Amino acid sequence: MSExxxxxxxxxxxxxxxxxxxxxxxxxxxxxxxxxxxxxxxxAAMAEILEALCGALFPMRLGPVDLREESxxxxxxxxxxxxxNALLAxxxxxxxxxxxxxxxxxxxxxxxxxxxxxxxxLALPGLRSLLDTDVLAAYHGDPAARSVDEVLLCYPGILAxxxxxLAHHLYRAGLPLLARISAEIAHxxxxxxxxPGAQIGRSFFIDHGTGVVIGETAIIxxxxxxxxxxxxxxxxxxxxxxGQLQKGQARHPIVEDDVVIYAGATILGRITIGxxxxxxxxxxxxxxxxxxxxxxxxxxxxxxxAQK
Numbered sequence: 001m002s003e004x005x006x007x008x009x010x011x012x013x014x015x016x017x018x019x020x021x022x023x024x025x026x027x028x029x030x031x032x033x034x035x036x037x038x039x040x041x042x043x044a045a046m047a048e049i050l051e052a053l054c055g056a057l058f059p060m061r062l063g064p065v066d067l068r069e070e071s072x073x074x075x076x077x078x079x080x081x082x083x084x085n086a087l088l089a090x091x092x093x094x095x096x097x098x099x100x101x102x103x104x105x106x107x108x109x110x111x112x113x114x115x116x117x118x119x120x121x122l123a124l125p126g127l128r129s130l131l132d133t134d135v136l137a138a139y140h141g142d143p144a145a146r147s148v149d150e151v152l153l154c155y156p157g158i159l160a161x162x163x164x165x166l167a168h169h170l171y172r173a174g175l176p177l178l179a180r181i182s183a184e185i186a187h188x189x190x191x192x193x194x195x196p197g198a199q200i201g202r203s204f205f206i207d208h209g210t211g212v213v214i215g216e217t218a219i220i221x222x223x224x225x226x227x228x229x230x231x232x233x234x235x236x237x238x239x240x241x242x243g244q245l246q247k248g249q250a251r252h253p254i255v256e257d258d259v260v261i262y263a264g265a266t267i268l269g270r271i272t273i274g275x276x277x278x279x280x281x282x283x284x285x286x287x288x289x290x291x292x293x294x295x296x297x298x299x300x301x302x303x304x305x306a307q308k
Contacts, residue, residue, distance in 0.1 A: 038093065039093065039096075039097050040093060040094070040097055040177070041090040041091075041093045041094050041177060041178055041181060042090065043181050043184075043185070045086060045089075045090055046090060046178060046181045046182060046185065047185050048086070049083050049086050049087050049090070050163060050166065050182055050185060052079050052080075052082060052083035052086075053080075053083050053124075053166060054162055055075075055079055056075075056076045056079045056080050056083065056124070057124065057127070057128050057131065057162070058128075058152060059072050059075055059076055059079075060072065061149060061152045061153060062152070062153075063075060063079075080121070080124075084117055084120075084121055087117055087120070087178075088113060088114065088117045090178055091113050091116060091117055091175055091178060092109070092110070092113045094175055094177045094178055095109050095112060095113050095174075095175075096109055097177075112174075116173045116174060116175065119173060120169055120170065120173065123169055127165050127166065127169065130165060130202060131161070131162055131165055133202040133203040133204075134158065134161045134165075134202075134203060134204050134205065135148050135151050135152055135158060136148065136203065137203035137204060137205040137223065137225070138151045138155055138157065138158055138205045138207075139151050141205045141207065141225050142205075142207055155209075156189070156190035156191070156192060156206075156208075156209045156210070157190070157192065157205065157206030157207060157208070157209040157212075159186060159189060159190055160186045160187075160190045160192035160194060160206060160209060160212075161194075161200075161204060161206065162186075163182050163183060163185065163186035163194075164183065164186070164194045164196065164198070164200065166182060167179040167180075167182035167183045167186075167196035168196050168197070168198070168199075168200070170182065170196065171196040171197050176196070176197075179196035179197075180195075180196060182196065183195060183196045190209055190210075191209065191210040191211060191212075192206060192209045192210070192211075192212045193212065193213045193214070194212070194214045195214060195215055195216040195218075196216075197216035197217060198214045198215065198216060198217070198218040198219075198220065198232075198252070199218070199219045199220065200214075200220045200224075201220055201221045201222035201223075201224065201257070202222045202223070203222055203223045203224075204220065204222075204223075204224055204225075205224075205225045205226075206225075206226055206227075207225065207226070207227050207228070208227060208228035208263070209228055210228050210229065211228055211229035211230075212226060212228060212229065212230050212231075213230075213231045213232065213233060214232045214252075215232055215233050215234055215251070215252035216252065217249070217250045217251055217252040217270075218232045218252035218253055218254075218255070219252075219253075219254045219255070220232075220255045221255060221256045221257035221258070221259070221275070222257045222258070223257055223258045224255055224257070224258070224259050224260075224261075225259075225260045225261070226260075226261040227261065227262050227263040227264075227281075228263050228264075229263050229264045230261050230262075230263065230264070230265050230266075230267075231265075231266045231267065231268070232252055232253045232255065232267050233252060233266070233267070233268050234251040234252055234268060234269065235251070235268040235269030235270075235286055236251075236269070237251070250270050251269065251270055252269075252270065253267045253268070253269065253270065253271050253272070253273060254270070254271070254272045254273070255267075255272075255273045256272065256273060256274055256275040256276075256277075256291070257275045257276070258275055258276045259273050259274075259275070259276065259277050259278070259279070260277075260278045260279070261273075261278075261279040262278075262279060262280050262281040262283075263281045263282070264281050264282040264283075265279045265280070265281060265282065265283045265284075265285070266283070266284045266285070267279065267283075267285045267286075268284075268285070268286050269286050271285070271286065271287055271288040271289075272288040272289075273285075273288070273289055273293075274288070274289055274290045274291035274292065274293060275291040275292070276291055276292050277289055277290075277291065277292060277293040277294070277295070278293070278294045278295070279293075279295050280294075280295055280296035280297060281296075281297075282297055283295055283296065283297055283300060284300075285300075
């Protein structure tokens with residue numbers, strides 16, 4: 001140990017940290033050294049995988065700076081080979097961790113892992129086509145956008161949606177932890193928090209985006225546009241007899257096709273925003289509205305006054 005390191009009492013700190021880990025493992029039924037290696041997927045590894053997948057999906061925009069069109073297919077093939085093998089390793093960790101206390105055989109876990117990543121790979125062309133509709137929606141929906149290339153390179157909403165499309169596939173395939181890690185990487189980079197369970201239709205555009213929150217059971221139709229600081233959240237969190245929050249209930253809004261939701265709107269609970277509606281800025285909404293509605297703070301206050 002270096003002379004400088006001795007200033008930090010590292011031996012004592014390392015020993016105390018080991019004790020803290022052992023106490024936590026004992027309290028949670030984890031035998032020390034039970035696995036002998038890493039149990040859970042790596043956020044750093046997933047960040048590299050996602051960056052590679054973005055490059056493979058949009059090679060001439062999100063790929064390497066020196067890429068030329070004549071080598072595009074080679075780059076995509078090589079990048080996907082590396083990324084998918086890395087994703088396979090991370091998926092294996094998640095599924096092994098989930099199966100640790102079950103009777104599932106190791107061979108079954110391995111076969112399932114390979115099948116999930118094979119299906120994910122085959123889904124990539126369709127995801128690229130779906131993302132093209134999102135890019136075009138952003139270009140056509142923002143008068144400040146000068147090109148689809150600018151949208152793809154610069155708009156945080158597009159980065160968040162790319163991650164969401166990939167994460168949502170992993171979520172539905174049975175890899176919720178990898179999906180959540182993928183979503184949180186985008187959240188950290190963009191300030192846009194989309195749970196990977198949310199169902200989002202084609203031509204989705206988040207403009208500006210900072211502070212957007214979309215919950216796990218939200219369902220969003222096609223050609224929906226939302227602005228910064230919009231929340232599609234839960235109104236309440238029911239608990240069971242033991243006081244534990246109930247999981248898996250549909251608790252977030254349904255937003256039908258062609259809806260626009262302006263900045264700062266908060267929409268809570270399992271309510272429906274009817275097709276073609278416009279929700280104004282800073283509106284707080286906890287009830288369903290029919291198709292073609294146009295809600296602002298002013299007309300909501302009038303409605304409340306009439307009800308009184």
